[in-house]
Amino acid sequence: MRRLPALLASSALIITCLVLIAMQSGSPLLYSPRSDAFADDHVNTAALPRVTGDRSAQVLPLIEDLLNSPGSLVLTIKANDYEGVARELEEYRQVSRNLDRLVINLDMTESELAEFRKANQENLHILTELSNGTHRWEELKTLEIRYRESGDSQMLTSITYEGESLQRKIEDLYRDYLDQEDVMIRTGEKFNADTSTYLQSERDFREVVSQVETGQEERVSAAGNGTATGGMESRLTIDIIDREVSYSEFVQVQGEIFTSHEIRPEEVDLFIDSQKAGSMHMGNNLTLSFKHVVEHERAGTHTVFAVYSGSLFSEIRTFLVKTDPTMLVMEPPAHEGGKVVMMGTLRTDKTPVKNAPVVILSDGKIVSTVSTSQEGSFRVAAKIPPGDHTVKALFEADSYPLYPSESEEFKIFIPEPATPAGEEPGILANPVHIGILAASICVSCVAAFFYLRHRRPGSIPPAPVFHLPEIRPSDEEISEENLPSGSPIEEPDRISSDAIDPGRIEPGRDLTRLFSILRLAASRKLAFLHPGSLTPRELCAKCRDLAIGNAICRFTRGYEQAVYGGSGVTEENREMLLDSYNAAMENLEGIDH
Template sequence: MMLRAPYLFLIALAALFLVLIGQYAFSPVLYTLENDAYSPFHQNPDILKRVSHEQSETARSLMSDILDDTGTIVLNIRSKDFDAAERDLQEYIEKVRRLDRLVINLDMSESELEEFRRNSHRNRESLESLLNDTRRFDELRSLEIRYRDEDRPDLVYSVRYEGEALQSRIAENYRGYSERQDSIVDTGRTFDLDTAAYEGSVRTFEEIVREIEAEQEARKRAAGPALPPYRLTLAIAPDSGVYGDRLLISGRFSGEPAGGRTIEVFIDGGEWTAVQTDERGVYAASFSIGRIRAGTHIVHAASSGTYSDIGTFSVLPLDTDLALRAKEGETGILISGRLTADGIPVASAPISVTADGRTLFSARTNSTGDFSREEELEPGAYRIRANFFDDAFPLNPSESETLSIEVSPAASGRFPLVYALFLIAAATGGIWYARGRRQMPPPDAAPAHREQEALPEMFADGPLAGGEEAAPAPGEEPFARFLRLAEAGDASEAAYSLYRHLVLLLAERYRHDRPLALTPREAVAAFADTPAADPLERFAERYEGVRYGGAALADAGRRALAAEYRSVIAAIGGDPD
C-alpha cells in the first residue's frame, strides 16, 4: 500500500507533462526565421534578405531562360525543324513548372512574378498549338500533291478545307500571343530582364501567319479538280453565339438519290457529326456552344465526294461568375463553389483554390457547375479564394470573393483524436505498469535456476514467398496494329493507334461529338467526370511523351503504355483485349 502513492504521483506527473507539451502538437517547430513575426505587420529582416537575394535570383534566372526559349522555339517552327522545336518546347515546359513551384513556395501569388507565371502558361499553350498546327499544315503540301497525282478530287478538296481551318486557328492563336506582349515586357523590365528574344518570337510568329495565309490563298485560287455533278449547300443560323447557345447547321444535297445520303459535317477541319438527308435531300444538325475557343470557326460539309462551300460562325466570349463557400466538414474544412456564365452552369471547367496565395487544390466542375473538396488544414486563420481560367472555353477568367476562415483544433482533422488516444493509452500503460511492479516478488524470492524458454524463430528458411511478375499476355486487336508498328520501330504511330481507339470508345460511351479533333489534354478534360479520368490522364502523359516527346517504345515503355491503356478500358467496364 505504501508503494501506491509514489506510483500515482509519477503517473499524474507524466500526464501533466503530456498536457503541457500538447499545445505544441500541431506546430512542433517553435522557432525559425520564417515564423519570427510577432504581428501581421512585422517580418524579420534576415528572412526578407535571404528571400530577396537567393530566391529572387533563382526566379530571375528561370524567367530569363523562359523568355529566351520562346525565340528559339518559334524560329525552329518557322524553319520547319519541328523535332528541335519539340525538344525546346519540352525544356520550356519544365522551366515553367519549376517557376510554378517557386512562386508557390515564396507565397508570391499577388506579385508581378505570378502574372508572368500565368502568361508563361498561356504562351506554352500557344506554342504547343503553333507547333502542332504548322506541322500539320506542312504535311498538307505533300498530301495535296499526292492526291492530285492519284486523281482524288474529294481528298484534294479536303486538304483545301483543312488548310483553311488551320490558317484560321493559327491566326487566332497569334492574336492571343501578341496581346500578352506588353504585360510580359513590362514584367521583364521590372526584373531587369532582356526581352529581345521574346519580342523577336512575336515578330517571327507574325511572319509565320503571313506565310501560311499567302500559301492558303494560292491554294484557293488554284483550279480545283472536277467533282461529281452534285451540289451540296451549307447554312449556319445564327452565325454567332455565346456559351450555351445553339446553332443550326443545315443544307441540301442535290443529286439522285437525294434521300438517305450521309452528310459529314466538319468544324475546324475535324469531323463533328454525320447526319442523314430526308427524302428531299435536306439535312440539319444542332451545334451547342460548349468547350470551344472564342473566335471564328470554319465549317464545311461533304458527301459522296462532293463538298459544300466554307461557312463560318463566331463564338463571343462571355463573363463568368465564381461563387465560393467554406464550412466545417466531417474531418476538415469543406470547400465548395459553383461556376456559371450568364446564369448557365459551366461543366468540366478547371478550378484552382488557393489559401493565403498558395495552391490548396485543383478540381473540375460537374454537370451542374459545382465543385467541392474537404481539406485538412492546420489550426489558424486563412484567406481562401478560387480562380477559373481556360482558353479552351469561350469564357473570360474569373475569381471568387476572398473568404476569411478560422480553423479551430476541433476542425483540423484527425490529429486531435490521435493525440487524445495517445494520452489515454499513455495513462492506461502507466497504471498497468504500476500494478505489475507492485505484484512482482522481491529479488531474493526468485528461484535459483530458471529453465530457458525457447526463442521464437525470426526468419523462415528459403526465399520469400512470391515470384516474378508475369509477362503480359500477347496482344490482340486493337493491340495488333500497336504491336506491329512498335516492332517496326514506328513508336509514334503505334502509340497513336491506342490513343485513337480509346477516344473513339470513350466518345461512343459518353456521347462526345468530336473525339478525333481533341488533343490529348483536351481529351483528358472532356472525360474528366467519367470513371476513366485518372487512368486516361496517366495514359495521355505517356502517349504525349512518345508521340510528341520522341520517347522510344522499348519493352518497358511498351508494357507501361499498354498497362495504362488497359486501365482505361477496365475503368469503364470494357474488355481490354
C-alpha cells in the same frame, strides 16, 4: 563491482528524463495559434528571410528563360525542324514547371507574377498548337503534290478545305500570342530581363502566318471553283444561322444538296476546324440541318464545311465564338469532420458552367481541385492545417471560351484538434517526448558500451585468462575447451628447437597444443572474446597487419599442412614451425606486465 556504479548512473539518467517528460506533459510550453495569435509580436519567423531581393534573384533566371524560349521555338518551327521543336517544347514545359514549383516554395502570391505564369501557360499552349498546325500544313503540301500528279480532284478539294481551316487556326493563334505581349513584356521589365528576343518571336510568328496565307491562296487558285462543289451536276451548300455564338449556345448549320443520283443522307458529314463533328440530319425537300453546342471551343474564328459521300464538298463557312465573363461564387467555409467544406457555383450571365475544374487555394497554394456539376455547383472537403488561413476558389478557364474568375476570399481559423473528454494524451503522443525518451535510451546504451569496453579483462566470464610463466607444462594435450573459466595456461615464452624433435611433434598432440597456446596468447593481445572459435586461417587474417602477423601466418600454414593435409611434421618444416612459434611468442612477451 564496477558494474554497479554504471547501472546506478544509467537508472538515474532514465528517471531524470522521465521526470522532465512528465513536467512537460503537465504544463506544455508549445506554440499554438490559439495561445499566441493575440500577441503583438506574433509573426511567422520562417518567412522573415524571404525578402524581395532574394526572391528576384531566384526567379529572374527562369523569367529570362521563359522570355527567350518562344523566340527559339518559333524559329525552329519556321525551319520545319519538328524533331527540334519537340525537344524545345519539352524544355519549355520543364522551365514552366520549375517556375511554378519555385513560386509555391517561396510563397510568392504577387498578382503580376501570377499573370505572367498564366500568360506563359497560354504561350506554351499556342506554340504547341502552332507546331501541330504547321506540321500538318507541311503534310498537306506533300499530299497535294501526290494527288495533283495522279489527277485525284476529290482529294485535292479535301486538302484545300483542310488548308483553309489550318490557315484560320494559325491566324487565331497569332492573335492570341499578341494578346500575351503586355503581361510578358511588363513582367520582364519589372525584373530587368531582356525582352528583345520575345519581341522578335512575334515578328517570326507573323512570317509563319504569311507563308501559310500565301500557300493557301495558291492552292485555292490551282484548285479552281469547280472542284469545290463537285461539278455542275451535283451541288452541296450550307449556311450558318447565327455567325456569333457564346458558351453553351448552339451553332445551327442548314444546307441543301442537289444531285441527279440517289441521296444517302447518312453520308453527309459536317466538319468543324477540319474535325468531323457528326452527320447532318436530312429533312423534307432534301434540306440538311445540324446543331453543335459550344463548350470547349477556343474563342475566335472557326471553319465549317460539309462533305457528301467523300466527294461532294460544300463551301467553307465560318462562325465566331465570343469570350464570356464568368462569376464564381463561394459560400463561407464550414468545418465538418475535421475538414473545411467549401461549396459554390460557377456560371456565366446566361447559364451555369458544367464539368469545369475549380481550384481551391489556401494562402495562395492549391489544396484541392473539384469539377462542377451539370448545374454549375461544386462542393469539396479539404484538410487544412491548424491556424489562420485565407481561402478562395479559382476558375482558370483553360480550353473554355470564358474569362477566368475567382471567388471572394475568406479568412478562416482552424483550431488545434481537441482531446476527447476524460482522455489524456499519452507520453508518446508528442514528438518532443519521443525524442527525449529516445535520446535518454541512446545515452544509456552508449554509457553501457564504454563501461563494458573498458572494464578489467578478468571480469569477462566467457574469456579464458592465462599467463605465460617460465615453467614448462606437462605433455598432456591442452586445449582451451578443457580449461575451466579463468584457468591460466602454463607455457614457456619460448621453445628451443632441441626441446621437441620430429618424433615428438605429433599433429594430434604437441602441434595442436602449440597452436592452442599461440591462439590464446594472440587473442589476449587483440582482446578477442571467444578465441576458441578461431580457425588457423582466421587467426592469420586477424593478425596479418600486426608485427606478429608473419610469424603467426607461417605457423598456421605449416600447422594446416601437418594436421589437415596429412603430411605430418618433417625435418624440413620442424625448424620453421618452432621458429615461427618462438618469434610470435617473443612478440607477445610481457603482455601481462
